[in-house]
Amino acid sequence: MxxxxxxxxxxxxxxxxxxxxxxxxxxxxxxxxxxxxxxxxxxxxxxxxxxxxxxxxxxxxxxxxxxxxxxxxxxxxxxxxxxxxxxxxxxxxxxxxxxxxxxxxxxxxxxxxxxxxxxxxxxxxxxxxxxxxxxxxxxxxxxxxxxxxxxxxxxxxxxxxxxxxxxxxxxxxxxxxxxxxxxxxxxxxxxxxxxxxxxxxxxxxxxxxxxxxxxNTVTEFVIGGQPELPQELLDQMQVTPRNSSENSAVVFSTKISAQGSSDAWDRFNERMNTYWEKRQAMHDTLALLSPTMNYESITSSITNGISGNTLVMSAGSGMTTNAFSVSRTGDAGIGDKLGKIAANxxxxxxxxxxxxxxxxxxxxxxxxx
Structure with missing residues (x-):
């Protein structure tokens, strides 16, 4: 009844x-x-x-x-x-x-x-x-x-x-x-x-x-700006973009002395990773307060087959020329996508x-x- x-x-x-x-x-x-x-x-x-x-x-x-x-x-x-x-x-x-x-x-x-x-x-x-x-x-x-x-x-x-x-x-x-x-x-x-x-x-x-x-403005005010590439590494780089179309890679030919350069890149990458982790943590915290932000995070992950840009570096002992490329990563599997958006x-x-x-x-x- x-x-x-x-x-x-x-x-x-x-x-x-x-x-x-x-x-x-x-x-x-x-x-x-x-x-x-x-x-x-x-x-x-x-x-x-x-x-x-x-x-x-x-x-x-x-x-x-x-x-x-x-x-x-x-x-x-x-x-x-x-x-x-x-x-x-x-x-x-x-x-x-x-x-x-x-x-x-x-x-x-x-x-x-x-x-x-x-x-x-x-x-x-x-x-x-x-x-x-x-x-x-x-x-x-x-x-x-x-x-x-x-x-x-x-x-x-x-x-x-x-x-x-x-x-x-x-x-x-x-x-x-x-x-x-x-x-x-x-x-x-x-x-x-x-x-x-x-x-x-x-x-x-x-x-x-x-x-x-x-x-960007508010985030940088709270956690600081994105780390800049040290002058030490800028001095070592000679940028020559390869002929590319809209979706092709941008390739940098660099002349780097192998000794010490790998450590310098490691330190820079560590600072960059720390910055992006703080930024993501701030975004995730704010997202908990907004269904709109949660929705946008979920739909972006679902509808976007491209997970982002990556800076790929190869460096080895005795090498004087390294190749850097900004490449687009592949489409994540369905399990990875669902795992990524579970919290949202x-x-x-x-x-x-x-x-x-x-x-x-x-x-x-x-x-x-």
Whole structure:
């Protein structure tokens, strides 16, 4: 009986959402920008694939450690993720900011609670109805996205389908995070207008202000600037870039005296590694405070098949000429990617859980008169 009441409330809330103009408007915008993002991403993917095929057929220089990397289909979803950060957040806020406050204003909450229904059934039913509507909207968007891939003749393999599923889950968690924040403020505020204003303020802080704190200027102010190459090593280097195209390696021919140069590079690399570890630690700490940053970290890892640039140096006793190349590393395996984003997924899961828990506690203690 209790379960039936819960699902009755959830069903009502679900249909109220999907029939509302604000939901249909924002959902329509989300659908349009997702399709536009997919088409743009597919164009970039095809361009990168053509460049990869050209590099495959080209003769690689033995002086270069650069190996062409086949672009991943997941890169197509990069533009979609960019749009979801904003439009998805707005959708979650729009669906949650007046779930409880509008019933306070209309006095219908008092009438509802006078019926033989428990408070936990009311708040859980409202949340469940909103979750189902959000999941349905996101499901339609991703279905259209996959259909767009197939129309262009792009078929994901098994691993890519797994990562697309992960992308869908974390996208839902992002939207649910802001829905949970809005739901909490809807229970905490007596008026829907106040709930909306405070929710938007929190959204701006979490999606704009906190990520801004991790930019280069703020990071360098906190942990200092990036270590500069010592003059000792600069004096030893004569830079001669090899003829290269957009994705080819940049090769430096250097004349280095072997004695002492290896130790100098080791010291410089150690300082550089320490700097980047501190910078990453600061970014990870701030990410725990922002579902937007967590989402961007996860989607960047999923949609980006390139893990970064590496400086490759070879030095040995008796060598007077060394080759340095800035190369792009290969596509990480699915296990490596999932392991890398596990902490971010957990943080993104905890965020809506905390705010929904706060909304639940607040509603259970709500004084309805």
């Amino acid at each position: 209790a379960g039936k009441r819960l699902f009755t409330i959830a069903e009502k809330e679900f249909f109220d959402h999907v029939r509302s103009r604000k939901f249909l408007l924002i959902f329509g915008i989300l659908l349009v920008v997702a399709i536009v993002g997919m088409i743009g991403g597919i164009a970039e993917y095809n361009k990168s694939l053509d460049q990869y095929n050209k590099h495959q057929s080209a003769i690689q220089s033995p002086l270069s450690s650069y190996m062409p990397v086949k672009p991943s289909i997941l890169s197509v979803f990069s533009s979609v993720a960019t749009y979801l950060v904003f439009v998805g957040g707005v959708l979650g806020i729009a669906m949650g900011f007046d779930l409880v406050s509008k019933e306070k204003e209309s006095k219908s909450l008092k009438i509802l609670l006078s019926h033989p229904v428990y408070r936990d059934e009311v708040i859980n039913g409202k949340a469940l109805g909103g979750i189902l509507a959000l999941a349905g909207a996101l499901g339609v968007v991703l279905f259209i996205a996959l259909a767009t891939l197939l129309v262009y003749g792009i078929v994901p393999d098994g691993n890519e389908l797994v990562l697309i599923a992960v992308f869908a889950v974390v996208s839902f968690l992002l939207i649910f995070s802001y829905f949970a924040i809005a739901l909490f403020l809807s229970t905490a505020m007596d008026e829907s207008g106040s709930a909306l204003i405070y929710t938007i303020i929190i959204f701006i802080v979490l999606s704009v202000l906190v990520p801004t704190l991790s930019n 997924i957990i943080a993104l899961l905890l965020f809506p859980s905390v705010f929904f828990g706060l909304a639940y506690i607040r509603f259970m203690r709500l004084d309805v008169r």
